[in-house]
Amino acid sequence: MSLQILRRSTATARLKYEIKKVLLMGELWDVYTKDRRLTGKTCIRGEQGNLLEDEFHMWVMVWIKNPKTRKYLVSQRSADKDTDPLKWETVAGHAVSGDTSLDAAQREVFEEVGITLKPENAKILATKVACIYDGRRHNWIRDSFYFETNEEPDLQKATTREVLQTKWLTVTEIKEMYDRGECCLNMGDLFGFEANPVPSDRYQNMIGQVVKGKIDRPMGSYHPRNKDMYYPVNYGYVEGVIGGDGAEQDIYLLGENSAVQEFTGKVIAVYHRYDDNETKWIVVPCDENGNVRSDVNIPSDNEIYAQISFQEQFFCGVLVK
Numbered sequence: 034m035s036l037q038i039l040r041r042s043t044a045t046a047r048l049k050y051e052i053k054k055v056l057l058m059g060e061l062w063d064v065y066t067k068d069r070r071l072t073g074k075t076c077i078r079g080e081q082g083n084l085l086e087d088e089f090h091m092w093v094m095v096w097i098k099n100p101k102t103r104k105y106l107v108s109q110r111s112a113d114k115d116t117d118p119l120k121w122e123t124v125a126g127h128a129v130s131g132d133t134s135l136d137a138a139q140r141e142v143f144e145e146v147g148i149t150l151k152p153e154n155a156k157i158l159a160t161k162v163a164c165i166y167d168g169r170r171h172n173w174i175r176d177s178f179y180f181e182t183n184e185e186p187d188l189q190k191a192t193t194r195e196v197l198q199t200k201w202l203t204v205t206e207i208k209e210m211y212d213r214g215e216c217c218l219n220m221g222d223l224f225g226f227e228a229n230p231v232p233s234d235r236y237q238n239m240i241g242q243v244v245k246g247k248i249d250r251p252m253g254s255y256h257p258r259n260k261d262m263y264y265p266v267n268y269g270y271v272e273g274v275i276g277g278d279g280a281e282q283d284i285y286l287l288g289e290n291s292a293v294q295e296f297t298g299k300v301i302a303v304y305h306r307y308d309d310n311e312t313k314w315i316v317v318p319c320d321e322n323g324n325v326r327s328d329v330n331i332p333s334d335n336e337i338y339a340q341i342s343f344q345e346q347f348f349c350g351v352l353v354k
Contacts, residue, residue, distance in 0.1 A: 061130045062090045067162060068339035069174055075130050084172045089162070091174045093138045095124040096158065096223065097148070100181040104201040105223065107216075108146060108186075111197050119197070121210055122217040134176040142180075146199055147190030150180045158226055159307065159351045160334075162342035171346075174338075177222060222349045225307030236303040236312070236353050243299055243323045244316065246271040246284065251292035266340050267293055277311040285341050288317040288329035299323050301331060304341065306350040313341070315352070 060078035063071055066087055074088070081090050097106040107121050124145050128137035135155055142148050156179045163171035186199040202210075204227050210216050211224075248269035256262035267286040276282040285304075286296050298316035305312055315337055319325045332340065334352055 060127060062127055063130045063132070065089045065091060065174060066339075067164075067174075067342065068333070069335040078127065081172065082170075086170075086172075089172045089174050091128040091132075091134060091137070091176075092126060093128065093134050093141065093175065094177045094219065094222070095138045095142050095150075096177065096179045096226070097124065097142070097150075098179070098181050099183060099201055101183065102201060104203055105207060106146065106148075106186060106199060107202055107207060107220075108196040108199045110217075111195055114195070117217050120217050121200075121207075121215055122220055123223070125219070135178070138176070138178045138180075143191070144193045145191055145196050147187035148182060148184050150182060154180050154182075156180070157351065159222065159349050160338055161346060161349065162338050163346045164342055166346060177349075179226075222307070225349055229307050231305050231351065231353055236305075239303060239314065240300050240354060241323070243297065243319060243321065244271045244274070244284070244314070245295070245297050246281070247295050248286060248293050251294070252289065253292055263343065265343055267296070268344075269296065271314070277309075282314060283311065284314040284316045285337075286316050286318070287332050287337065287340055288326070297321065299325060301354070302334075302337065303353045304337075304345060304350050305353050306345075306348045308349050313345070315341075 062076045064074040126141035158179045159177040161175045248267045250264045250268040252267045270281040274282040299319040302315040
């Protein structure tokens, strides 16, 4: 057999093997960088543990509320689920190759509960980038969507059998089930969404302001008590402004390439935590008049989520601009 034929045969066998694996596992996922740029690589479901440190997969949660009754749709996982069988959850699932997170949200809702949602009605409640915590590497990006609809679930139309039954429940009813241990743990996000929503003014009195302060945890340092907490960006506070926790307002100073001790900066966004009493201001260096320094690249939303994920992966929140 010639070398060319042997190579072609080997490539064909490898392709058949990969196709067989995809068919068996059922899903092929795109691989992203931490700031949600496509790498051009894919990952087969079940093999995400092999991702490198800066390789991430994406999944979604979808919260569906009936605008008339104000109840949320919850579903009971089938008995043959590998994790949390028979527990109650909201619709959730992974983005398959080629999906945006919104594509994944709409597809998962139809596949699981047979409801067709309109993309123009989508709202992102929260985004999280999970890296390493509890001694485990997670490497995922998650968007939590919110939709309102009067459409009833129809498990006969659903294209998978992941759901045993569905219910429309009030937040109080869901909380009672959650406290009894009948729900998946990530259902707890709902209580923050309801109890501590983004304020109606969307922090517009803060965004765009020029602030000054100190950096008490500079880039490259570790938390004074939690030695596992490393600061890849400058983290500090605004002097004279009190935050929700009663201490001076915390900020992430982005755009600096080295550690600094103090700053003058412009607030470009607020990171709203649903499950905490304080927000975090996102600040970039500027002059006294609010002109951002010429050597500073203002980060995109995805870049901000990536840069603050070392700490915000422990909370549920969203960027507000």
